[in-house]
Amino acid sequence: MLNRRNGLNKVARVGSRRSVAPSSLAAIRCxxxxxxxxxxxxxxxxxxxxxxxxxxxxxxxxxxxxxxxxxxxxxGWLHTEKVEIDDGHILFEKGPRTLRPAGNGSLTARLVNQLGLEDETIFTMKTAPAATNRYLYYPDHLVRVPQPDRKLGFMANATALANTFTYEPAFQGILGRLALEPFRPARDSSVTDESVGDFFARRIGRRLVDQVMSAVVHGIYAGDIYQLSMKSLFPSLWRLEEESGSLVTGLLQNMVEGAKVPAKELEFMMAMKQPYPFGKEFRKNFRRSNVFTFRNGIQQxxxxxxxxxxxxxxxxxxxxxxxxxxxxxxxxxxxxxxxxxxxxxxxxxxxxxxxxxxxxxxxxxxxxxxxxxxxLPVCPTPTVMTVNLYYRTPNLHPSGFGYLIPLGIPIDQNPERALGVTFDTAYAAGTPGDEDFVGPMQDTVSNRGTKVTVMLGGHYWDGWSSHPSNDEGLQMAQSIMERHLGVTEKPAAHSVNLNYNCIPQxxxxxxxxxxxxxxxxxxxxxxxxxxxxxxxxxxxxxxxxxxxxxxxxxxxxxxxxxxxxxxxxxxxxxxxxxxx
Ligand SMILES: Cc1cc2nc3c(=O)[nH]c(=O)nc-3n(C[C@H](O)[C@H](O)[C@H](O)COP(=O)(O)OP(=O)(O)OC[C@H]3O[C@@H](n4cnc5c(N)ncnc54)[C@H](O)[C@@H]3O)c2cc1C
Incomplete structure (x- = not known):
């Protein structure tokens, strides 16, 4: 065991190796x-x-x-508000709304089991519209992100995909750029990090970044794709370019030879594969689900x-x-x-x-x-406003999880600086027995209308000294709903939440x-x-x-x-x- 004096000597040695200013060493007590x-x-x-x-x-x-x-x-950010309306209640999520079963979700599943929440879990199945229909807003309408729909046959899926890549401005030309990706030069070995946006712009083209990928980054980080680190967010792809010179070639190689995973992650994956006493139904539904939440919302x-x-x-x-x-x-x-x-x-x-x-x-x-x-400034944390809206009329939007707005929409066409809109009626059943869901009902109102959350701000508000008031936020959310979805109805209930410095970048x-x-x-x-x-x-x-x-x-x-x-x-x- 080191005594205090030895401890200080040890620090001094480490300090000199790391060039800590000598005058500062006196301040260190290790x-x-x-x-x-x-x-x-x-x-x-x-x-x-x-x-x-x-x-x-x-x-x-x-x-x-x-x-x-x-x-x-x-x-913290897990905050559900119960709003009494008509003959029942609805739930508004101020922060996170759903969790994914993939990756670290298997640990959450164990926590759910340990807390006795298995029967309280609501699963949105992989076949539900919320799982298969995710949209982008580009350039002036909602575009379904190409993804196979398990309820449709092969031909219907193939036709839908072909139409999207041929006629939708958001996706036009992207397949051609993907085909050319293996011929793009690999990055210089001296580059130690790069933004996600610059990386994909270099490999596949700026169009994919500005029109599609930046929207996904808005949905997860409320961040600017041209600022976030490729090395930190997509370490496997960062490595793949280094090793194979191309993402497409590297991914094809992975399919044959196997993918590279950090040893710690492999250890975790193996631990999560160990037998665990989940209920039979929970285990089955967890595997078949796309997202999950709880009867009383995420705060439960x-x-x-x-x-x-x-x-x-x-x-x-x-x-x-x-x-x-x-x-x-x-x-x-x-x-x-x-x-x-x-x-x-x-x-x-x-x-x-x-x-x-x-x-x-x-x-x-x-x-x-x-x-x-x-x-040391390690990571900035932008502010996001979430505006929950509930309308009495049902189905005011296409069926699906919601839509995200890419950077490619200029600010004069997105003056509210909206990041996206989630369709919250999509991840919990509206009527008992809806086969797209398993688990209890969340909203108890008998004739459920339409529930959405509009997300505003994020990186668009970087450096702002003040933010919109609640009234302004509500107005901005309503104007988004009108311009994008043609909704002019006055919401029957709303909740405006300014989440200061909420998501690390x-x-x-x-x-x-x-x-x-x-x-x-x-x-x-x-x-x-x-x-x-x-x-x-x-x-x-x-x-x-x-x-x-x-x-x-x-x-x-x-x-x-x-x-x-x-x-x-x-x-x-x-x-x-x-x-x-
Ligand atoms: C709007 C929004 C939507 C999101 N959507 C999703 C989603 O759908 N799915 C998903 O998986 N994730 C989502 N996230 C991300 C996720 O919710 C957060 O990353 C997560 O909740 C962070 O939890 P935390 O406990 O690390 O931090 P926090 O929730 O920030 O908790 C930190 C706590 O520390 C307290 N505190 C601060 N300073 C001090 C101090 N000096 N002393 C003592 N206490 C202090 C704070 O009051 C707070 O309660 C979303 C986040 C936001 C903001």
């Missing part, structure tokens, strides 16, 4: 003795914080876990987590407590928290701290330890910035402060749960920061997909 993680503070009571608490108590019920949440409610997941954690005597909730300082001391980590109700501050000691806050907020809270080192150079953040965190907290959340494994709810699972599982390994998956070199293994 206590590298590692107490057992038996008293853990979690910063943030969103899905990542709650799931982390769940996994920590599951692995060691005697461990003390304290969740610090600055607001009066738990759940965090409400049930909260209820489950409250049963544990070792889990403590500290609501209205904003953590303002995280100090590494010889014995412990000392937190300072400010009460938002009383304005008073209090100090708390823990063996370890897991921050599920954004890197900016974590840096702010770690300010007394970092003397500016951690104040993995912009070009993200990995390098995370790497510096990791080094500083490691140097100053020696593994006692770790991070998890939507900037670590991906921005989706499933990714947050995965990040929580990872950080909880690794807590007993000393010296980690939670960022190892991003910063450590990956070992890529070949996986052959077996046809079953």
């Amino acid at each position: 206590y590298s003795s590692q107490p057992d993680p038996n008293d853990v503070a979690i910063l943030g009571g969103g899905i990542t914080g709650l799931a982390t608490a769940h996994y920590l108590s599951q692995s060691n019920p005697n461990r003390k876990v304290t969740i610090y949440e600055s607001s009066p409610r738990l759940g 997941l965090v409400d049930t987590l909260e209820a489950s954690l409250k049963k544990s005597p070792n889990v403590i909730f500290q609501l209205n407590q904003e953590v303002t300082d995280i100090k590494n001391t010889e014995q412990n980590v000392e937190l300072e928290a400010k009460s938002s109700t009383e304005g008073s501050t209090s100090k708390h000691n823990h063996t370890h701290v897991i921050s599920t806050l954004s890197p900016d907020k974590t840096s702010q809270a770690a300010s007394s330890m970092n003397r500016g080192f951690l104040k 993995y912009t070009v150079g993200f990995e390098d910035r995370v790497s510096k953040f990791h080094d500083e965190l490691s140097l100053r907290y020696s593994g006692r402060l770790r991070v998890a959340g939507n900037w670590v494994r991906g921005v989706g709810v499933n990714d947050c749960i995965r990040s929580a699972w990872d950080v909880a599982r690794d807590l007993d390994t000393s010296g980690l920061t939670g960022l190892e998956y991003i910063v450590k070199p990956k070992q890529w293994l070949t996986v052959k997909v077996k046809k079953s």
Whole structure:
């Protein structure tokens, strides 16, 4: 075990290797003795914080876990509003609305099982219009994104595809560009990262990026495709170009030889393949579904987590407590928290701290330890306004999941700076017995009308000092509905939500910035402060749960920061997909 003096010597050596300014070294106190993680503070009571608490108590019920949440409610962006209307109610989702079963979804499925939510889950089947019909708005109408519809025969699907690629301006010419992709030169080996937009513009053409792909990026990140990092968001494709010189050639090779997957991911996939005691129906429906949610909306997941954690005597909730300082001391980590109700501050000691806050907020809270080192801008977080609208008239839009608006629509034709519209009546049954869904009803109103969410802002609002008011947001959403879908009806209910700094942007150079953040965190907290959340494994709810699972599982390994998956070199293994 290192004493304090030795610890400092060790830091000085590391510091000189990393060229830390000598005057700053005096400020660093690195206590590298590692107490057992038996008293853990979690910063943030969103899905990542709650799931982390769940996994920590599951692995060691005697461990003390304290969740610090600055607001009066738990759940973070998972926020469902119940609106009484006519003879029943409808649900509005202010943040996320559905989860996907693929990838990290298998971990969420286990969480659903552990929380006893299997019978509360609503599955939208792969055959449902919400799964098969996704639209783009380009240039002045909705275009169905080419995708096989399982309810149609081969000829009908082939004709629909041919028509789209021949007559729709959004997709015209794209097949030709794809055919030429193998002949495009590979990137220069000196390029260490590139935007997703520049990458695909180089390989397939700007048209695909501006008219199609930028819309998808609007839907997931509310971000600008010309700023997000290809290396961080699509590491496999980034690698494929490096190895095969072409995406098309590389993908064809993968089909024959198997695809390359990071060893850690393969390990996770194998763990998720282990037998698990799901209910028979749940397992079957999960496999056949495209997306899922819950009877009481997405918030039911965090409400049930909260209820489950409250049963544990070792889990403590500290609501209205904003953590303002995280100090590494010889014995412990000392937190300072400010009460938002009383304005008073209090100090708390823990063996370890897991921050599920954004890197900016974590840096702010770690300010007394970092003397500016951690104040590296890791990822910007734009603001998104969601406007939920409910109309009494049903079927005011084509059947499907919704539509996204690409960058190719100039601002004078998109003055509201809309990102897209989700058709929320599409992911839960409107009438009992609808075969496109399995599970309970979500809205109980007997004659359900049309429910949509209009998403505004995101990267379009970067640098804005103020944002539209709720009234302006409502007007903007209604004007989108009228211009795009011809809806002039006044909504019977609405909810306008301004989500400040909500979605982290993995912009070009993200990995390098995370790497510096990791080094500083490691140097100053020696593994006692770790991070998890939507900037670590991906921005989706499933990714947050995965990040929580990872950080909880690794807590007993000393010296980690939670960022190892991003910063450590990956070992890529070949996986052959077996046809079953
Ligand atoms: C509009 C919108 C739509 C989305 N749609 C989807 C979707 O359909 N599907 C999907 O999978 N994902 C979706 N996402 C993404 C997903 O919802 C988020 O990435 C995820 O909820 C983030 O959870 P988190 O717990 O990491 O962070 P948060 O939810 O941000 O939780 C962090 C918590 O920390 C608290 N906090 C902040 N500072 C402090 C402090 N100093 N001390 C103590 N507490 C503090 C905050 O109050 C908050 O409760 C969407 C996100 C948004 C905003």
